[in-house]
Amino acid sequence: MDRMKILLVDDEHEFVTTLGERLELRNMNVSIAMDGESALGFIENDPPQVVVLDLMMPGLSGLKVLEKIKAMDPKIQVILLTGHGATKDGIRGMQLGAFDYLIKPIDIDELIIKLNEAAKKMG
Amino acid sequence: MNLKKWFNIRESLQMLTDADSSSDRYRLFQRNIRVLMIVLTIVPLSMMALINYHQYQSSLKKEMIDPTKLLVSKTRHSFEFFLKERQSLIKSISYFYSLNDLCDEQKLNHILFILKKEFIGFVDLGLINGSDGTQMCYVGPYNLLGKNYANQDWFQEVMLKGTYISDVFMGYRKFPHIAIAVQRLEENGESWILRTTIDTTMFDNLIAAMGLDAESDAFILNKEGIFQTNSRLYGEVLEKFPIKIPSGGHATYVVEKPDPSGNDVFLAYTHLTYPEYTLVIVKPKSTVLKTWYALKSDLFLVFMVSSILIVIVVFRLTGVMVNRIKEADHNREVAFRELQHHHKLSSIGRLAAGVAHEINNPLAIINEKAGLIKDLIEYTPDFAQKEKFSTLVVAVLQSVNRCKTITHRLLGFAKRMEVEIENLDLNELLLEVLGFLEKEALYRNVDIRLELAEDLPRIDSDRGQLQQVFLNILNNAMAAVKDEGRIAITTWEKDANTIAASIRDNGCGMSEATCHKIFEPFFTTKKEQGTGLGLSITYGIVKKLGGDIDVESKENEGTAFKIFLPKKSIV
Numbered sequence: 001m002d003r004m005k006i007l008l009v010d011d012e013h014e015f016v017t018t019l020g021e022r023l024e025l026r027n028m029n030v031s032i033a034m035d036g037e038s039a040l041g042f043i044e045n046d047p048p049q050v051v052v053l054d055l056m057m058p059g060l061s062g063l064k065v066l067e068k069i070k071a072m073d074p075k076i077q078v079i080l081l082t083g084h085g086a087t088k089d090g091i092r093g094m095q096l097g098a099f100d101y102l103i104k105p106i107d108i109d110e111l112i113i114k115l116n117e118a119a120k121k122m123g
Numbered sequence: 124m125n126l127k128k129w130f131n132i133r134e135s136l137q138m139l140t141d142a143d144s145s146s147d148r149y150r151l152f153q154r155n156i157r158v159l160m161i162v163l164t165i166v167p168l169s170m171m172a173l174i175n176y177h178q179y180q181s182s183l184k185k186e187m188i189d190p191t192k193l194l195v196s197k198t199r200h201s202f203e204f205f206l207k208e209r210q211s212l213i214k215s216i217s218y219f220y221s222l223n224d225l226c227d228e229q230k231l232n233h234i235l236f237i238l239k240k241e242f243i244g245f246v247d248l249g250l251i252n253g254s255d256g257t258q259m260c261y262v263g264p265y266n267l268l269g270k271n272y273a274n275q276d277w278f279q280e281v282m283l284k285g286t287y288i289s290d291v292f293m294g295y296r297k298f299p300h301i302a303i304a305v306q307r308l309e310e311n312g313e314s315w316i317l318r319t320t321i322d323t324t325m326f327d328n329l330i331a332a333m334g335l336d337a338e339s340d341a342f343i344l345n346k347e348g349i350f351q352t353n354s355r356l357y358g359e360v361l362e363k364f365p366i367k368i369p370s371g372g373h374a375t376y377v378v379e380k381p382d383p384s385g386n387d388v389f390l391a392y393t394h395l396t397y398p399e400y401t402l403v404i405v406k407p408k409s410t411v412l413k414t415w416y417a418l419k420s421d422l423f424l425v426f427m428v429s430s431i432l433i434v435i436v437v438f439r440l441t442g443v444m445v446n447r448i449k450e451a452d453h454n455r456e457v458a459f460r461e462l463q464h465h466h467k468l469s470s471i472g473r474l475a476a477g478v479a480h481e482i483n484n485p486l487a488i489i490n491e492k493a494g495l496i497k498d499l500i501e502y503t504p505d506f507a508q509k510e511k512f513s514t515l516v517v518a519v520l521q522s523v524n525r526c527k528t529i530t531h532r533l534l535g536f537a538k539r540m541e542v543e544i545e546n547l548d549l550n551e552l553l554l555e556v557l558g559f560l561e562k563e564a565l566y567r568n569v570d571i572r573l574e575l576a577e578d579l580p581r582i583d584s585d586r587g588q589l590q591q592v593f594l595n596i597l598n599n600a601m602a603a604v605k606d607e608g609r610i611a612i613t614t615w616e617k618d619a620n621t622i623a624a625s626i627r628d629n630g631c632g633m634s635e636a637t638c639h640k641i642f643e644p645f646f647t648t649k650k651e652q653g654t655g656l657g658l659s660i661t662y663g664i665v666k667k668l669g670g671d672i673d674v675e676s677k678e679n680e681g682t683a684f685k686i687f688l689p690k691k692s693i694v
Contacts, residue, residue, distance in 0.1 A: 012484055018491035025498045083483035084476070084534070091545070103534075104483045105490035105527055108498075 003029040004119050005046075009039040009065065010054040010081065019052075022108060028115075036060025040068055047073055050099075050118045052111075055082040055089050063092060070097045077118035081106065153445040160437045165430055172426045176419070183415045191391045191404055191411075192375045194333055199375075199393045199402045201329050202343070206398070209321060210286055210303055212242070217307040217317045225250050225260060225317065232262040238319075246300060246320040253282065253306060253314030263320070264296075281306050281316055288398040291323055291351040291360060299323045299351075299360045326352045339406045344368060346399040356405065357382075368392055368401055379408065479530040486526055493519040544692045547586050549614055549622060550575040556593045557612075560601060567606045574613040579622060583692035588664045595661045596626050596684045603630025603682060620690055627683040633676040641674065668692070 006028050010016040013034065020030040031048065033039035036059055043051070051069060055062030066078050080093045080101035090101040099118045102111065216234060217225075224230050231248055238245040247263020256273025272278040281287040287304040294300035304318040330341050330352060343351035348364045350357075357364055365383045368390070369376075375393040382388045387408040394401050409416070497516045500509060557571065564571050600610045610628045617623040633641070637648060642662040665672045669689045676682040 012488065015484070015488045015491055018488065018495050022491060022495050022498050025495075025502060083487065084480045103531065104487035105523060106487070108494050 003027055004050065004115065005029045005031075005048040006115065007031045007033060007039060007042060007048040007051045009033045009036070009051060009057070009062075011035060011057045012054070023112075023115075026112060036062075036065040036068075039065060040072075043069060043072060043076070047076060049077065049122045050115055051076060051078045052115075053078050053080055053098075055080055055093065055101075056084060063089065063096065066093060066096050066098055075122055077122050079111075079114055079118060149445050149449055152448075153441050156441045156445070157437055160441065161434060164433045164437070168426065168429060168433070172422060176422060179418055179422070180415060183418065184412065187411045187415070188377050188389065188391070191389070191406060192377060195391045195393050195402055195404055196375045198329060198333050198341070199395055201332070202326070202400065202402060203395055203397075205325060205329065206288055206303075206395075209242070209244075209319075210288065210305065212238070213303055213317055213319055214286070214305045217305050222250075222307075222309065222313075222315055225315075228260055228262060231260055235262045244321040244323070244325050246294065246322055249318045251278070251304075251316040251318060253308075253316055259315070277302070277304060278316075282314070290345045290349065290398070293361065294320055294322070323352065333404070335404070336410065338410045339404060341402070341404045344401040344403060346370065346401070348401075351400060364403070366390065368403065370394065370401075475533040479533040482526070483530050486523060486530065490520070490523045490527075493523065544583050544585055546581050546583055547589075548579070548581050549589075549624060549688070550579055552586060552589055553593060553612060553614065553624065556590055556597060559594060560597055563601060564610075567601075567608075569601065569604055569607065570609045572609065572611040574611065576615045579614050579616060580690055582622060582688055582690045584668055584688060588668065589688075592661050592664050592686065593624075593626075595658065596686075599658070600626055600628040600630065600682070600684075603632070604628045605630065617687060621687050622690060623685060623687045625683055625685045627681065629681040632678045632680050632682050634678055638674060638676050642672075 006023060008016050008020050008023075008030060009032075010019075011034055016032050016034070020032050023030045031042060031046070033042050035057055039051070039053075040060075053062050053065060053069075057065075062080065062082075066080070069076055069078055074097065077099040078093075078097070080090065080098045081104060082089065082101060083104040093101055099121065100114055102114065220230070220234070225234075231250065235245065235248040238248070247261065247265065247267075249261040249263070249267060250259045251257065251272055252259050256271050256275075256278050258267050258270045258272070261267045277287050277289060281304045285306045287302075289302040291299045291301055300320050300322050302318060302320050304316050306314055306316050308314045326343060330343075333341055335341055340354055340356045342354040342357075342364075344364050345351055348368060350360050350362050350364060353360055354364070357366075366380055369378075371394070373394055373396060375391060377389055377391045379387060379389055382405070389406045389408055389411050390403060391406070392401055392403040493516050497513070497520065500513050500516065503509075553573075553575065560571075563569075597610070604610060608629055610626065612624065612626050614622065614624045633648075641658050643659060662672055665686055665688075669692065671687045673685040673687075674682065675685075
């Protein structure tokens with residue numbers, strides 16, 4: 001089976017690199033973007049299967065990025081991550097076609113399950 | 124000085140609004156209001172009563188006295204008429220007949236006979252010589268022929284004035300009589316006198332005709348105050364009337380005097396023009412003013428009853444009023460406190476959300492770093508103290524998890540501040556809420572029974588608000604049950620549009636009256652501890668969410684709340 005191709009988007013460097021490393025350890029192909037623009041550029045060049053997207057970022061917000069990803073390729077699955085409990089954003093994200101949303105801090109096993117489900121949906 | 128302060132309503136109202144919450148100020152306020160209201164009502168009432176009293180007294184007195192006066196003057200006229208008539212009659216006879224005719228005893232007897240027949244009271248008839256005063260001719264029961272009257276007063280008077288009417292004297296057969304004499308002057312200068320005696324039965328008849336009541340008395344007095352007729356109460360004919368009657372004037376007078384036996388009496392009297400008699404009516408004051416006394420006692424009764432009523436009403440009214448004010452003050456305080464509390468809660472909520480968010484990010488980093496360490500330990504073959512490292516990192520991850528629970532709960536708390544409709548499972552929500560009470564239930568050994576419908580449909584509603592609703596009701600149930608009590612929570616699908624939950628406890632229950640009031644704001648049975656807002660807020664939320672709430676309770680048996688919620692949100 002091909003390694004799952006994942007893009008992590010988060011402005012928190014320490015968080016995103018460590019999470020990336022952990023997912024690599026679990027035999028996943030992980031790329032990292034620190035903001036919305038670079039994430040979109042990355043997706044254009046090399047579309048991943050699943051994007052794990054932080055909602056609160058400087059510059060382009062998570063929801064905007066989500067919209068653009070879906071516009072580029074609706075098959076790419078997006079799992080939203082948030083440190084804030086605002087359910088409104090979560091619901092809005094789901095309406096925009098996000099696969100699911102999780103509140104930080106996340107349990108790695110839970111994330112893996114969601115990623116697998118998302119990848120399966122991506123096909 | 125102090126009195127002014129005592130009655131100063133404005134000041135006492137001011138006192139009421141002061142922060143000082145001693146119950147004294149209500150008592151003081153109540154007292155001042157009462158005194159003021161009673162003074163304001165009783166004083167005009169008393170004044171009215173007093174004015175009425177005097178008005179009635181004077182008008183009633185008049186009304187009682189005027190008829191008596193009228194009666195007196197009427198009777199006086201009857202007397203005058205009676206005497207005048209007799210006098211004229213004698214005078215007429217003296218003119219109709221010549222001296223020679225009258226000197227004839229047979230003729231004189233005939234005249235007396237006719238007089239006796241046609242008029243009442245004539246006793247005798249005599250002719251007296253004007254120059255020497257000797258009885259020239261006489262018919263009647265006495266033998267007076269030849270008697271000389273020249274030295275008697277009446278003879279002098281009749282010679283002077285032409286007529287004379289005597290006072291009453293005891294005459295023939297010991298009956299009271301009066302004498303009437305007239306002088307006749309012949310053209311030749313000779314004069315003679317015709318004199319008659321009349322018994323006074325007619326006086327009694329005239330007095331009887333007045334128709335007086337049993338307590339009253341009427342009689343005739345001469346100018347010396349000697350009874351000319353019998354008095355029922357004060358003596359016989361020719362005795363002296365004990366009360367001095369003022370002389371002079373011919374109008375009718377009324378005076379109030381005490382009689383010899385000490386009773387207050389009204390004397391109505393008038394002086395006859397001629398002879399100098401006085402007609403007197405005596406009426407005891409109590410009879411005259413009987414209606415007045417009755418009215419007076421009525422007046423007094425009405426006054427007393429209305430005064431008592433006023434006092435009762437004022438007391439009750441001010442009691443109710445002051446209690447209302449007290450209640451309103453209390454409610455205002457509670458509402459103010461509640462508002463402050465709410466403000467505090469919402470700022471805490473915002474703060475909590477902010478803090479939770481800020482902590483979540485570094486927490487996420489710790490989580491990932493520790494997670495990576497754990498991963499590395501697991502993926503690395505055995506090394507020294509691997510086990511120890513593994514235990515340590517797991518402990519770190521566990522602590523992170525605990526922090527996560529806290530921050531998530533804080534976020535949830537903040538979320539409750541705003542209305543957010545989401546699709547939720549009521550069973551799940553109930554279990555969440557129960558999580559808050561588990562500890563207490565455990566300590567107190569309260570048996571919480573769940574009968575949750577397995578296929579309960581999800582509904583669109585506000586999680587936070589519903590949490591508050593169920594937390595409130597469950598808190599109340601926990602407060603109601605004793606240790607080792609029972610609380611049963613049931614959910615079911617009521618109909619196509621509604622699901623329902625019931626929370627039933629076997630606690631102390633409520634009376635029917637309490638049951639009716641529990642959803643009212645500020646109603647509380649917890650006295651100082653409760654705000655009386657919990658269930659009213661609960662009610663408000665359920666209604667806002669388009670649902671309904673229902674309560675059944677029996678004292679000492681328990682209470683059941685039923686909450687009905689629509690499946691589709693109406694918000």
